[in-house]
Amino acid sequence: MEQTKSLLSKHSKDVEFQDVFYTVQQRTSYLRSTGQRQILKGVSGSFRNGQLSAIMGPSGAGKSSLLNAISGFRTTGVKGSIKIKRDNACYITQDDCHQTLLSVEELMNLSCDLKLKSRLKKEEIITDILTNLNLNHRRSVTAEKLSGGERKRLSIALELVDNPNIFFLDEPTSGLDEVTAAQCIRLLSALAKEGRTVVCTIHQPSATIYNCFDSIYVLAKGQCVYQGTPQATIPFLRLAQLDCPRYYSPSDYKVVDDGELVPRLIELTDNGKLTYRAKAPQYVEPQQAITTLFVEQPKRPLLPTIFAGSAASTDGSLMNGAGALLEQMKALSQRFYRDRRDISGLRQFVVLMRVMLLRIMRARLALIIQLFHHMLCGLFFGLIFFQLGNQGARMFDHLKFCIGAVLMIVYTQVMVPILSYPADVKVVRKETFNRWYSLMPYYMALTISRLPLQVLLNLTFMAMTYWMTGLPEQLWRFCIFAAVGLMISLVAEGMGLAIGATFSITNGSVVGPMLIAPLMGLAVYGFDFAPQIGVGMNLLMKFSYVRVGVVSLILAVFGFQREDLDCDDIYCHFSDPRVLLKFLDVDKVSILHQFGLLTMLMIFFRVLMYISLRKRCYT
Numbered sequence: 001m002e003q004t005k006s007l008l009s010k011h012s013k014d015v016e017f018q019d020v021f022y023t024v025q026q027r028t029s030y031l032r033s034t035g036q037r038q039i040l041k042g043v044s045g046s047f048r049n050g051q052l053s054a055i056m057g058p059s060g061a062g063k064s065s066l067l068n069a070i071s072g073f074r075t076t077g078v079k080g081s082i083k084i085k086r087d088n089a090c091y092i093t094q095d096d097c098h099q100t101l102l103s104v105e106e107l108m109n110l111s112c113d114l115k116l117k118s119r120l121k122k123e124e125i126i127t128d129i130l131t132n133l134n135l136n137h138r139r140s141v142t143a144e145k146l147s148g149g150e151r152k153r154l155s156i157a158l159e160l161v162d163n164p165n166i167f168f169l170d171e172p173t174s175g176l177d178e179v180t181a182a183q184c185i186r187l188l189s190a191l192a193k194e195g196r197t198v199v200c201t202i203h204q205p206s207a208t209i210y211n212c213f214d215s216i217y218v219l220a221k222g223q224c225v226y227q228g229t230p231q232a233t234i235p236f237l238r239l240a241q242l243d244c245p246r247y248y249s250p251s252d253y254k255v256v257d258d259g260e261l262v263p264r265l266i267e268l269t270d271n272g273k274l275t276y277r278a279k280a281p282q283y284v285e286p287q288q289a290i291t292t293l294f295v296e297q298p299k300r301p302l303l304p305t306i307f308a309g310s311a312a313s314t315d316g317s318l319m320n321g322a323g324a325l326l327e328q329m330k331a332l333s334q335r336f337y338r339d340r341r342d343i344s345g346l347r348q349f350v351v352l353m354r355v356m357l358l359r360i361m362r363a364r365l366a367l368i369i370q371l372f373h374h375m376l377c378g379l380f381f382g383l384i385f386f387q388l389g390n391q392g393a394r395m396f397d398h399l400k401f402c403i404g405a406v407l408m409i410v411y412t413q414v415m416v417p418i419l420s421y422p423a424d425v426k427v428v429r430k431e432t433f434n435r436w437y438s439l440m441p442y443y444m445a446l447t448i449s450r451l452p453l454q455v456l457l458n459l460t461f462m463a464m465t466y467w468m469t470g471l472p473e474q475l476w477r478f479c480i481f482a483a484v485g486l487m488i489s490l491v492a493e494g495m496g497l498a499i500g501a502t503f504s505i506t507n508g509s510v511v512g513p514m515l516i517a518p519l520m521g522l523a524v525y526g527f528d529f530a531p532q533i534g535v536g537m538n539l540l541m542k543f544s545y546v547r548v549g550v551v552s553l554i555l556a557v558f559g560f561q562r563e564d565l566d567c568d569d570i571y572c573h574f575s576d577p578r579v580l581l582k583f584l585d586v587d588k589v590s591i592l593h594q595f596g597l598l599t600m601l602m603i604f605f606r607v608l609m610y611i612s613l614r615k616r617c618y619t
């Protein structure tokens, strides 16, 4: 009975897939799609528990695509039946992206805090894992300063905290020398022997590394050309009337294609449905690779979501008569049970918030540069408009000051996230996929953790300009003035984050200025003929938060029954602030209304950012 139980749980950690297709849209430009390209062409296969399996093949064969498809790291364009317990699997990306500026120990603590409910044995677990992976002596070093091999081991260590059963690794040996690569593969083999399913992609390994694997899966042009043990490779090639020369790595030999070889090999493996193992040194025996009975079913949109954690398929379902229903019911109850065991969203928020604040404090140079930038701009604006704030003859200077201050805030706050956030998105994608946290607590922590810095930077700039330009010495007016600055910067930051979450740095740095330019145009449009501006244009101008910001700042400076400005000339038309407000057609505009508009635009950009982040993380 006990034996049956362990056998069952062992099988549930296997990964099986059948007739998997992966199709991408081919584009010539961002807007035009020229058709579809099939990357994976109906491949099948299995990766067994307790084994280290390698996906091999020439560059562009579809190795990473297969790994992404079966692990669920990519779902868009994937069709076919895949049996995998996703809530027990983790994915380690090729570039080992980690939260920056945190030491090995801090990253391990973060992983434990987010994954383990009880914190009692945290220290013991961390020491255990780090010692086993030979990283204990590197505890205090930040991840960026680790060597390639150490970084790979750290990625594994971080995932080992909650002991997942299935590991997917994309090119774990890339960039490593031969010795370190062999060490890495031995480590993965040891992890597999402890009862895990370990699957990795690998490029042309040496013969030594090749023989370390328990199972090999070779792809060529998106189809399976070999599946089986390393020992069965040469006899298998002989089946296809090919002789692998002695001292020649079989992995190199398999990729040589004379035009007929690939179809012959695909036929021999039935595109992955058959697996080979050596029976005697010269003979191989084909076996069925898939033990699960996959039955094609019509599309049922709700099912894949509900059963995503169990034996899931993208357009087929795992069926085995009444057993299938039982299996699905178990999956559902297990899912609810698991959800109850999960770390609460509040705790995720608190842990992430602490880490984000720590990272902001650690980025001391960036902090100093930003503070210096705001002080310098404040000084610059202060000197240009020095003590002009109360001069009734300088109406155009007042307008230039308000427009200039808003542009400075907008440009700074939009560009910083555009340039810095895309790198974070990769980390978030990996960590959400590996169930460190859900997106909402992360999003809330990100939004709130950036607030203190925003307040500090804006207060610095706004206080310097207010004081140097000689605006009225009224604390309440300064508070409104600073609040307008803060609101504009929050909207602009939201826009920058939305762009950073959607585009790469290269595309974002083009899209950002491209979007700001018309908003700036709308901000300065028609101040000298404001009453004649048409209804349509007026409506359009409401969407420009730059314009809304400028109007709010003008109201903060000249509104609220401000006393007449000084006049050194014979006659100053605008010395009465009400005349200026009337001329600009903002005399009847309420600042609360403007704050409302800014709040709506801020929410709009932040929701956009969330949607974009969700799309990046869950497709």
Ligand SMILES: Nc1ncnc2c1ncn2[C@@H]1O[C@H](COP(=O)(O)OP(=O)(O)OP(=O)(O)O)[C@@H](O)[C@H]1O
Pocket (backbone or CB within 6 Å): 024, 025, 039, 057, 058, 059, 060, 061, 062, 063, 064, 065, 066, 201, 203
């Ligand atoms: N989203 C995508 N859009 C367009 N083409 C894609 C996409 N993803 C993969 N491809 C193409 O599919 C092919 C296989 O890509 P994949 O990254 O899976 O190959 P690989 O075998 O892992 O290659 P390498 O070993 O060089 O990393 C490549 O030609 C790649 O350009």
